[in-house]
Amino acid sequence: MSILVNKNTRLIVQGITGREGLFHTQQMVAYGTNVVGGVTPGKGGEWVLDGKIPVFDSVRQAAEATGANASVIFVPARFAADAIFEAADAGLELIVCITEGIPVFDMMRVRAYIDHLDTRLVGPNCPGLLTPGEAKVGIIPGDIAIPGNVGVVSRSGTLTYEVLYALKNIGMGASTCVGIGGDPVNGTNFIDALRMFEADPQTEKVVMIGEIGGTDEEKAAEFIANHMSKPVVSFIAGQTAPPGKRMGHAGAIVQGGTGTAASKIEALKAANVKVARHPEEIPELL
Amino acid sequence: MKLHEYQSKNIFAKYGVPIPPGRVAATAAEARQIAEELGGRVVVKSQVLVGGRGKAGGVKLANSPEEAEELAAKILSMEIKGLPVRKVLIDKAANIETEIYLGITNDRAARKPVIMASAAGGVDIEEVARETPEKIIKVHIDPLLGLQGYQTRDLAAGIDLPKEHWRAFGKICTGLWEAYYHSDATLAEINPLVITAEGELLAVDGKMLIDDNGLFRHPDLAEMRDLDVEDPTEVEARKYGLSFIKLDGNIGCMVNGAGLAMATMDITKLFGGLPANFLDIGGGANADKVAAAFRLILSDPKVEAVLINIFGGITRGDEVARGILAAIDEVKPEVPMVVRLVGTNAEEGRQLLADADMITAETLADAAQKAVAAAKGGK
Numbered sequence: 001m002s003i004l005v006n007k008n009t010r011l012i013v014q015g016i017t018g019r020e021g022l023f024h025t026q027q028m029v030a031y032g033t034n035v036v037g038g039v040t041p042g043k044g045g046e047w048v049l050d051g052k053i054p055v056f057d058s059v060r061q062a063a064e065a066t067g068a069n070a071s072v073i074f075v076p077a078r079f080a081a082d083a084i085f086e087a088a089d090a091g092l093e094l095i096v097c098i099t100e101g102i103p104v105f106d107m108m109r110v111r112a113y114i115d116h117l118d119t120r121l122v123g124p125n126c127p128g129l130l131t132p133g134e135a136k137v138g139i140i141p142g143d144i145a146i147p148g149n150v151g152v153v154s155r156s157g158t159l160t161y162e163v164l165y166a167l168k169n170i171g172m173g174a175s176t177c178v179g180i181g182g183d184p185v186n187g188t189n190f191i192d193a194l195r196m197f198e199a200d201p202q203t204e205k206v207v208m209i210g211e212i213g214g215t216d217e218e219k220a221a222e223f224i225a226n227h228m229s230k231p232v233v234s235f236i237a238g239q240t241a242p243p244g245k246r247m248g249h250a251g252a253i254v255q256g257g258t259g260t261a262a263s264k265i266e267a268l269k270a271a272n273v274k275v276a277r278h279p280e281e282i283p284e285l286l
Numbered sequence: 287m288k289l290h291e292y293q294s295k296n297i298f299a300k301y302g303v304p305i306p307p308g309r310v311a312a313t314a315a316e317a318r319q320i321a322e323e324l325g326g327r328v329v330v331k332s333q334v335l336v337g338g339r340g341k342a343g344g345v346k347l348a349n350s351p352e353e354a355e356e357l358a359a360k361i362l363s364m365e366i367k368g369l370p371v372r373k374v375l376i377d378k379a380a381n382i383e384t385e386i387y388l389g390i391t392n393d394r395a396a397r398k399p400v401i402m403a404s405a406a407g408g409v410d411i412e413e414v415a416r417e418t419p420e421k422i423i424k425v426h427i428d429p430l431l432g433l434q435g436y437q438t439r440d441l442a443a444g445i446d447l448p449k450e451h452w453r454a455f456g457k458i459c460t461g462l463w464e465a466y467y468h469s470d471a472t473l474a475e476i477n478p479l480v481i482t483a484e485g486e487l488l489a490v491d492g493k494m495l496i497d498d499n500g501l502f503r504h505p506d507l508a509e510m511r512d513l514d515v516e517d518p519t520e521v522e523a524r525k526y527g528l529s530f531i532k533l534d535g536n537i538g539c540m541v542n543g544a545g546l547a548m549a550t551m552d553i554t555k556l557f558g559g560l561p562a563n564f565l566d567i568g569g570g571a572n573a574d575k576v577a578a579a580f581r582l583i584l585s586d587p588k589v590e591a592v593l594i595n596i597f598g599g600i601t602r603g604d605e606v607a608r609g610i611l612a613a614i615d616e617v618k619p620e621v622p623m624v625v626r627l628v629g630t631n632a633e634e635g636r637q638l639l640a641d642a643d644m645i646t647a648e649t650l651a652d653a654a655q656k657a658v659a660a661a662k663g664g665k
C-alpha cells in the first residue's frame with residue numbers, strides 16, 4: 001500500500017508537448033509510471049516518445065480514450081487554473097499541478113470550485129508525488145528514494161529530496177512522498193496528507209517538512225496530537241528568514257507576526273512531535 | 287507589489303469609489319497650480335511606499351496655493367524612512383466628521399478574500415486588530431460569486447453606520463471589491479473612508495498591494511512598480527530569474543530550491559555563522575546564472591565565505607560543477623568557497639571542483655561547518 005499513487009495509476013500529462021512536460025514524461029515513463037496519454041490543445045492526433053504515447057486535444061477525450069484516473073499538469077501559470085478546471089470537469093480523481101507562479105486569486109477560485117467535487121488536487125508549485133518502486137507523478141528524482149514505511153509530506157521541493165536522500169543513505173525507505181507545494185492556497189494541506197498516512201497500512205512513521213508562512217503547521221500539530229497514532233518527525237525551514245519578505249515560495253512569508261518558524265516549532269513540540277534542527281538529523285529522530 | 291496612494295485611489299475611482307478631487311505633482315510649482323485649480327484648502331501628501339507618512343511630517347494641510355507650494359517644496363526635499371519623496375498628491379481638503387476603515391485582503395487560512403470594516407478608522411488597523419479585535423467586522427467573499435449586496439449591509443450594520451449612508455457605503459464596498467479582483471490585488475484598503483460635514487462618503491486615503499504572479503494580466507499595473515522601495519540587488523536578481531534577499535551575515539549562500547535555501551541559511555546559523563543572503567538559483571545551474579548569483583553575493587563586502595549547496599536530482603552534478611567553474615573564471619571571487627553537490631554524477635562534479643582548489647563537502651552539516659570555519663580564516 002501507499003497513498004494517492006501506485007502501479008495502478010493511469011496518468012495523463014497536461015502540457016505533454018512542452019519542454020518541461022515532455023522531459024518529465026520521459027523521466028516518469030523510465031521510472032515505470034503508467035503514462036497513458038497527454039493533452040495539448042491543438043495537437044490532438046500526434047504521438048510522443050517514439051509513438052508510444054498519444055496526444056489529445058482535451059482532457060475529456062484523453063480520459064475517455066485511455067481510462068486515465070489521474071493527471072499531472074505542466075502548463076504555464078497563466079493557463080494552469082484552466083487546466084485544473086478541465087481535469088476536474090473530466091472527472092479525474094487526482095490532479096497534480098507542478099506549475100509555479102499561479103495567481104493566488106485563480107487558486108482561490110479553483111479551491112472554491114473543486115471542493116464540491118470528488119477530485120483531489122495536489123499542488124500547485126510542488127514537485128508532485130513519488131511512491132518508490134511503483135510510480136512517480138511529477139519531478140521528484142526517482143533514484144533518491146527506496147520503498148519503505150516512512151510517509152513524507154512537504155511544502156518544499158529540493159528540501160524534500162534532501163530528506164528522501166538522507167533516509168535512503170541509512171537504508172530507510174518511503175511509502176509515498178507528497179509535495180504539497182509552496183503556494184499560500186493549495187489543494188492538499190498537511191492535515192489531508194497526515195490523515196491519509198494514518199490510514200495507510202504501509203506507512204509506520206511520518207516526516208513532515210514545513211516552512212515559514214501561514215498556520216498550516218500549527219493546525220497540523222493540533223491534528224497530530226488528537227488523531228495520529230503513528231510517530232511524526234518534523235523540520236521547519238526559515239528560522240533565519242526576516243519578517244515581511246517572501247522567501248522564494250509565494251507562501252513563505254512571515255506577516256504581522258504570524259507564520260514564524262518559532263511558532264510552528266513550539267506547536268509541534270507541544271504535540272510531542274520531534275523537531276529536527278537540520279534536515280540530516282531526521283533519520284536518527286525516526 | 288505596492289501601489290502608491292494616488293495610483294490606488296485612481297483605480298478605486300474607476301470602479302465608482304468617490305475620491306477627493308486632486309492630482310499628483312513632481313514640483314512645487316505644479317503643486318501650486320493644482321491647488322489654484324482646486325481652490326480652497328488642500329492637503330499636500332508625500333507619495334512614498336511606507337507607513338507613518340503623517341507622523342514623519344509628510345502630510346500637511348495648506349490654506350492657500352502659496353502655502354501649498356511652500357509645503358510641497360519642503361516635502362519634496364524630504365526622505366521618509368530612507369525613501370526619497372519624488373511626488374506629492376494635492377487633494378482638495380475634506381470636512382471630515384467620521385472616519386471609517388474599509389479593506390479587502392486574502393484570508394489565507396479560509397482560502398477566500400475577506401472584507402473588513404471598522405468604525406475605528408483613520409488609525410493603524412493592525413493595532414485595532416491586536417487591541418480590540420471585536421471592533422473589526424469581517425465578511426468572507428466567495429471567490430466564485432463575488433461580494434453580495436446583503437454582505438455590504440451586514441458590514442454597515444456591524445459598524446453601526448447610520449442607515450442614510452448604507453446605499454453609498456454599499457456602492458463603495460462593491461467598487462472596492464471590483465477594483466480588488468480586476469487588479470489581482472492582495473490588499474485594497476481605504477483608511478480612512480470619511481463621512482464629510484456635507485454627508486458624503488469619500489475615500490481620502492488608499493492603498494493597494496498587487497499579486498506579483500497576477501501581473502501578466504496587468505501590464506498597466508506592472509509599469510507602476512516603484513524601484514525606490516526595492517533593494518537594487520533584488521531587482522538585478524529578478525533579471526536573471528534568481529530569487530535573492532539580502533541579509534546581514536557573513537556567509538553567502540547559493541542554493542537550488544527555496545525550501546533548501548532556507549534550510550541552508552538555518553544550518554549556517556546552527557553551526558555558528560550567519561547567512562548573508564537568501565538565494566534560490568532555481569532548476570539547472572548554467573554558468574550565466576551562477577555567475578550572476580556570484581556577483582550578487584560578492585557585492586556585499588561583509589561576505590567572508592560562500593556556501594554553495596546544489597541538490598542535483600535530475601540535473602547532472604558534473605554539469606553543475608562545470609557551470610560553477612566557468613562562473614568562477616569570470617567573476618574571480620577572493621573569498622573561500624565551499625561546495626556541496628548531490629545527485630547524478632555528483633562525485634565526478636566534486637572531483638572537478640576539488641581539482642580547482644575549492645572546498646567540497648558531502649553532507650549539508652559538513653558543508654555548513656566548513657563554510658563557518660573558512661569564514662573565520664581557517665581554510
